[in-house]
Amino acid sequence: MLDLTGKTALVTGAGSGMGLGIAHQLSSQGAHVIVNDIVAAKAESGAEQIIARGCMASASVWDVTDADAVKASIGNLEDSFGAIDILVNNAGNAGAVDMVQAAFRDSVPENWRKFVDVNLYGVMHCTHAVLPGMCERGWGRVITISSAAGRTGLNIGVSVYGAAKAGSINLMRHISQEVGRHGVTCNAIALGLMDTVPEEFARHIIPSIPCGRLGTAEDAGYMTGFLASEEAGWITGQLFCVDGGAAPF
Ligand SMILES: NC(=O)c1ccc[n+]([C@@H]2O[C@H](COP(=O)([O-])OP(=O)(O)OC[C@H]3O[C@@H](n4cnc5c(N)ncnc54)[C@H](O)[C@@H]3O)[C@@H](O)[C@H]2O)c1
Numbered sequence: 001m002l003d004l005t006g007k008t009a010l011v012t013g014a015g016s017g018m019g020l021g022i023a024h025q026l027s028s029q030g031a032h033v034i035v036n037d038i039v040a041a042k043a044e045s046g047a048e049q050i051i052a053r054g055c056m057a058s059a060s061v062w063d064v065t066d067a068d069a070v071k072a073s074i075g076n077l078e079d080s081f082g083a084i085d086i087l088v089n090n091a092g093n094a095g096a097v098d099m100v101q102a103a104f105r106d107s108v109p110e111n112w113r114k115f116v117d118v119n120l121y122g123v124m125h126c127t128h129a130v131l132p133g134m135c136e137r138g139w140g141r142v143i144t145i146s147s148a149a150g151r152t153g154l155n156i157g158v159s160v161y162g163a164a165k166a167g168s169i170n171l172m173r174h175i176s177q178e179v180g181r182h183g184v185t186c187n188a189i190a191l192g193l194m195d196t197v198p199e200e201f202a203r204h205i206i207p208s209i210p211c212g213r214l215g216t217a218e219d220a221g222y223m224t225g226f227l228a229s230e231e232a233g234w235i236t237g238q239l240f241c242v243d244g245g246a247a248p249f
Pocket of ligand 1: 012013014015016017018019036037038039042062063064065089090091092093094095096118122145146147148190191192193194195196197
């Protein structure tokens, strides 16, 4: 069940946080996981941690927002390791810089682009690079890590981030309709508040989470591991909330 032996999975932004948890989960199901990150030390340490557990991983350093780098790097990866069977679009937030929350009316237009670049263009670049091969081979899984901010309005100063995350959800829905007959599924996961957010911010929100705690990288990994599996082959174009019950509809 949920065996990924023989599959190659690419997880973007997998050097830390949710992406690393997802990479651990996919590798524990038997996949060779390519740990991408914009920060070389993170990609290398993520791959080393997986290998230390007796699973298969390789590090790959590039920026998902750089279309040329994505195309060239994925081409090189496929030459070295074979086809990418599973893509997890995880790199997000504000990209390589810290997330600064601000009400839209107070936001600076020069700061908008970084959210759209990493959370929407990054997803488009990576998905566009792997999709033709997946369709040719008749099997593929594209899973995009989105956010509660991408499915509903929140008064926490993340409107541009949320707009980009909403775009990534609908991108998966549309592509799913185009590639379903080729054996490729495309889904999105809307994570709730996870344990990588600052404690000061989380403290006020935890009481409103029905499960009573923040989400973990393992929580993100389990849902991704299922959607990546053979068993999830009839599930596509969907958004799954992994949020401790914060969005019960
Ligand atoms: N943390 C949360 O509460 C939360 C909630 C909802 C959704 N999410 C989403 O989950 C995903 C992971 O979040 P996280 O909190 O684990 O993030 P994180 O910031 O802890 O880790 C993200 C990783 O991506 C890498 N990265 C950043 N920009 C990159 C780029 N351009 N190319 C390649 N790698 C890049 C970073 O170096 C980092 O290692 C993101 O898409 C985020 O939007 C997070």
